[in-house]
Amino acid sequence: MYTAEKLPLLKTTFESLMAKKIFHCVSIYISMDKKGMQQNLHLAQAKLKNCLKEVSSVLLQYQLHQSDVEDYLEPISQLLDRVDLWRNPSKGLAIFLDPETGLQYFKIPISFETQTYVANHFYLKPLFPIYINDGTYYLLEISRDYVKLYKASRYHFEDLFVEDFAPKRLEEAVGFDYRPKMLQFRSGQNVGGAGVFHGHGEGKDDDKKELVKFFRALDKGLKKAIENQNAPLLLACTDYLYSIYKETSTYKNVYDGHLGGDPEFKVKTSLHQDSWNLIEPHFTKIESEMILKFKELYHTQKTSYEIGDILSAALNGTVDTLFIENDTDIFGTFDITSNKVRIDESKEISNTSLTNLAALETLKKGGKVFFLPTEDMPVENSNLNAIFRY
Known part of the structure; x- marks a missing residue:
């Protein structure tokens, strides 16, 4: 089963780091090793050892005793022996230490330049890409018998369980005796993903009516599940379903463009990256518009x-x-x-x-x-x- 990726550092945690004001706050950033050969050479651990020496030198300038500095930095030193940490890396590791909270560390999908910082606050600039211009959007996967909703950004992909608020298949919205007027329905698929019908157009018309009813019920459920309704909603579905959903939905920011094909048969591990690749220009456009506004x-x-x-x-x-x-x-x-x-x-x-x-x-x-x-x-x-x- 595919497990959606959670935000590597919750916004509430980031905000608590922003709010911290106390002497001797330590911030350390290093890149981690994802290749086995580099892991075997313990290159990332060597970087952390050098960072500890730098931080120790700075803390001694605050007139702290050597033994106090060593005791204070001991929780970070203990990370060097955490085999699970180094064997299951992300791109980067962010480490924070302060006298009140103690040690906090986070594996982050960003490759950091190695750096240390000691002050009466934390150095958080390297983490900003997680929260700014990362592009919060929602991804809705739909077919006649499958619905999934995700909240996403460049570094975040989370299942919102829309089925708690909306029908998860067409039958739940229109009843299990739907398509009563369809004539000679075949299960074959045409290019757009719709069923193939015979007769005087009745089957196709009925099919669209049933889908409209389904999508209206789904649209109502989305309003309950989506917090930021200014964020774009990206669809993953067949071309046929996309055109009907976009026409039916009252959501004000359904994205112009979608991930084609039946989402049930897509590889879920690539879904996050594929959706971000499609929608990234939307957020780049916002950046360009603000640069133009500055110049004006x-x-x-x-x-x-x-x-x-x-x-x-x-x-x-x-x-x-x-x-x-x-x-x-x-x-x-x-x-x-x-x-x-x-x-x-x-x-x-x-x-x-x-x-x-x-x-x-x-x-x-x-x-x-x-x-x-x-x-x-x-x-x-x-x-x-x-x-x-x-």
Whole structure:
């Protein structure tokens, strides 16, 4: 049986990490080894050992005793001996440690650059792709006797059990004596997936009526199962069923395009990737539209590429959209009372990642965040660009 992939890091957990404010928070990111040869060489464990040395060195700068540092980092050190962790890897491993909660670690389907971060908060910038521009959508698989609904995104695929709210086959919606007027129905399939009928068109008309009734009942159940009804609904079904469902449904965002064929006979392990490949352009389009909006507003007070202005707006909740150049980080300090920024060359115990700060504050207050390659940033040679709400 196929088991849908759960979100690697629940949004509630991510939010609790965002909210953490306490001295000596440790964040570690490493890539993991998926190939057997690399696993046998313990390359990922070697990366973690080096990270532990880096973190230990930083903690000692906080005037902690060597023995206290070793005791504090012991839960992370114990991960080195967790054979199950290294033998069943994802692409990346994110590790968090703080004095209150202790150790938390997550296998993440993102290949991370190896890095460590010690501060009075966690460094979460590498995890943002899980939650921003990941593209939340719903996938509905339908045939006459099969219904499945999934909530999905780039890294998330979860069965919503729509059968708890809606009929799971046509007979449940129209009764088991349906198609009473069909003439000489054959079980063969035509190109669109509909049955083949003989007579004066009565069978095909009746078939469509029964499907409309089924889909109306299903549509009503979807409204109960789907939380975010602004998200696109992607269908996996035959061409024939897609045209009828799209015509019948009252859901306002049925996606233009579908995964063809009968979903009952598809390999479920590829369903997530196939559906994301089809719908990804929809979310890329949103990103492009926001870049165009920035350029249209460029010479107004509703945009900025000044770090101080953007940080101030992010902390005050007035950033609508934030663009971050994803290959670099900005370290320094920011004084919100004077709006002054000091930029440093690297992470120090007295500074913070200003990029991480801007992203977290924007996301906390309901803004959109996009990570872009250098060449796609709205303003050339800039690290942060923002559209303000007002």
